[in-house]
Amino acid sequence: MEKMPISCACLHDLCLMKVPLFASLDRDSLLSITTQMRHKSYAKGETIIREGDHPLGFTVIQQGSAKAYRITADGREQILYIFPTHDYFGARFLFTEEAVPYSVEALEETHVCILSKPRLMELLASHPQVSLELIEAMANRMRRLELIVQSMGGRNAELRIASMLLEFVDTFGTAGKEGYRVTLPLSREGLANYLGIARETLSRKLTQLEEDQVIRFLDSRTMVVPDREALSRLSVLSSDQL
Amino acid sequence: MEKMPISCACLHDLCLMKVPLFASLDRDSLLSITTQMRHKSYAKGETIIREGDHPLGFTVIQQGSAKAYRITADGREQILYIFPTHDYFGARFLFTEEAVPYSVEALEETHVCILSKPRLMELLASHPQVSLELIEAMANRMRRLELIVQSMGGRNAELRIASMLLEFVDTFGTAGKEGYRVTLPLSREGLANYLGIARETLSRKLTQLEEDQVIRFLDSRTMVVPDREALSRLSVLSSDQL
DNA sequence: ATGTTGCTGTGATTCAAATCACATCTTCAC
DNA sequence: GTGAAGATGTGATTTGAATCACAGCAACAT
Numbered sequence A, B: 001m002e003k004m005p006i007s008c009a010c011l012h013d014l015c016l017m018k019v020p021l022f023a024s025l026d027r028d029s030l031l032s033i034t035t036q037m038r039h040k041s042y043a044k045g046e047t048i049i050r051e052g053d054h055p056l057g058f059t060v061i062q063q064g065s066a067k068a069y070r071i072t073a074d075g076r077e078q079i080l081y082i083f084p085t086h087d088y089f090g091a092r093f094l095f096t097e098e099a100v101p102y103s104v105e106a107l108e109e110t111h112v113c114i115l116s117k118p119r120l121m122e123l124l125a126s127h128p129q130v131s132l133e134l135i136e137a138m139a140n141r142m143r144r145l146e147l148i149v150q151s152m153g154g155r156n157a158e159l160r161i162a163s164m165l166l167e168f169v170d171t172f173g174t175a176g177k178e179g180y181r182v183t184l185p186l187s188r189e190g191l192a193n194y195l196g197i198a199r200e201t202l203s204r205k206l207t208q209l210e211e212d213q214v215i216r217f218l219d220s221r222t223m224v225v226p227d228r229e230a231l232s233r234l235s236v237l238s239s240d241q242l
Numbered sequence C: 001a002t003g004t005t006g007c008t009g010t011g012a013t014t015c016a017a018a019t020c021a022c023a024t025c026t027t028c029a030c
Numbered sequence D: 001g002t003g004a005a006g007a008t009g010t011g012a013t014t015t016g017a018a019t020c021a022c023a024g025c026a027a028c029a030t
Helices: A027-036 A091-096 A117-126 A128-153 A157-172 A188-195 A199-211 A228-234 B027-036 B091-096 B117-126 B128-153 B157-172 B188-195 B199-211 B228-234
Strands: A038-042 A047-049 A058-063 A066-071 A077-083 A103-106 A110-115 A174-176 A179-183 A216-219 A222-225 B038-042 B047-049 B058-063 B066-071 B077-083 B103-106 B110-115 B174-176 B179-183 B216-219 B222-225
Touching: A027 A110, A027 A117, A038 A047, A077 A188, A077 B128, A091 A117, A091 A128, A091 B128, A110 A117, A117 A128, A117 B128, A128 A157, A128 B077, A128 B091, A128 B117, A128 B128, A157 A179, A157 A188, A157 A199, A157 A222, A157 A228, A188 A199, A199 A216, B027 B110, B027 B117, B038 B047, B077 B188, B091 B117, B091 B128, B110 B117, B117 B128, B128 B157, B157 B179, B157 B188, B157 B199, B157 B222, B157 B228, B188 B199, B199 B216
Parallel strands: none
Antiparallel strands: A038 A110, A047 A103, A058 A110, A066 A077, A066 A103, A174 A179, A179 A222, A216 A222, B038 B110, B047 B103, B058 B110, B066 B077, B066 B103, B174 B179, B179 B222, B216 B222
């Protein structure tokens, strides 16, 4: 156990162990990768990368959460992803473009670890198993994007909302005896931007869903879903697998 | 040159050579993979895979084109992808689910080559370079999905239509002296289903775009785009890279 | 506690797109 | 060629969501 000149807790925690992508690596490889990473912290609301920047590299969220968004032609903010703790981003656009295609902003106090593109390439070359894991991770993200496209193709707002809530149940929800408890990662405004609908419409529909007993709010950020199935029936997954 | 008991022309053409995914492989590897593939043909309108089926495997479109779609809760057909010649599908859902998540239907006479899941896995294990190519291919598809999500988050139909037309220009367009000539892969009904809007709305907006000289129709399936930039300005890419 | 600022719900109004309805125009089979 | 079935354009009407407007609330700093 030699001393390392790294300020963050990643080495002791071996934070990367929590990331499924690196699950196949042994402890030594993890240690070596960790020392190759740059570690940074961001306050709530701070921008991690800005659209058009040069890519930082493959970025793992060690602690905290973040949103990825673009500003549309009409000035609205379209949110594309919400990254929870232990999620990561940057793999996709390291392979496709010179400039970062969207901004990423911390939703709370957030610590990230960054692996530069050359290091990531080395890692993929030397550990083919990680390539396979990355393929699987990208496949999962594509699956999610496909579901979103589907839900956005749907005509009514309720469908989109239900699909989003279901996603949150599965990402941020904790099971309890009265159903799933979910802390929403965004304000109403943020949720509306995620769905690409107006904040007012979202408000009204949420009230309606609460009247219909599909959801219940403890406070504006905390929601209880007594019956996941009921929500699922309203979503794009109705009559669906998984 | 020994005789091979394979009816299709893949071996002589070495059709896989045209697929960027396999660009890094030498001739012998390609030959060996080709012999491992199953080859099938479909008439226009025939279903290649049906939602809920067991996955066929990784599928390359050797000749022809196809659409991937799901039927939504309200009975509409939501098109997710249009696969042109030399494109492929199936990699994503081999990694994520047991059942195929959407149906794929031939848009014309179409020939495909199918690599079973175990063979694909062997290939990825034995040729790490192919894994990297696959990651890149998936990254590109994700980029496209992200653009679609963005355009669907946009409020007006015109934006979505312009984004789709731009995609077609880049996929199916041929440059000529009067601009790009594009043969649309779908009927108006199909295009509307791709965008998740009503056929009538699409018709009206196309007429309007033609009045505004952004596009011109030679016949209902053939379009000329005199100025790609003009179209791009209407799309989600306005003020954008690439 | 007090004012300031931002977040949220809700009514009234407007508007873009869906729907309905129907008249061409194509395609294709026979 | 002729008729039938499907594809397309366009008007009239309806409708769901956006927008506008504002009041109540929570969070926070002083």
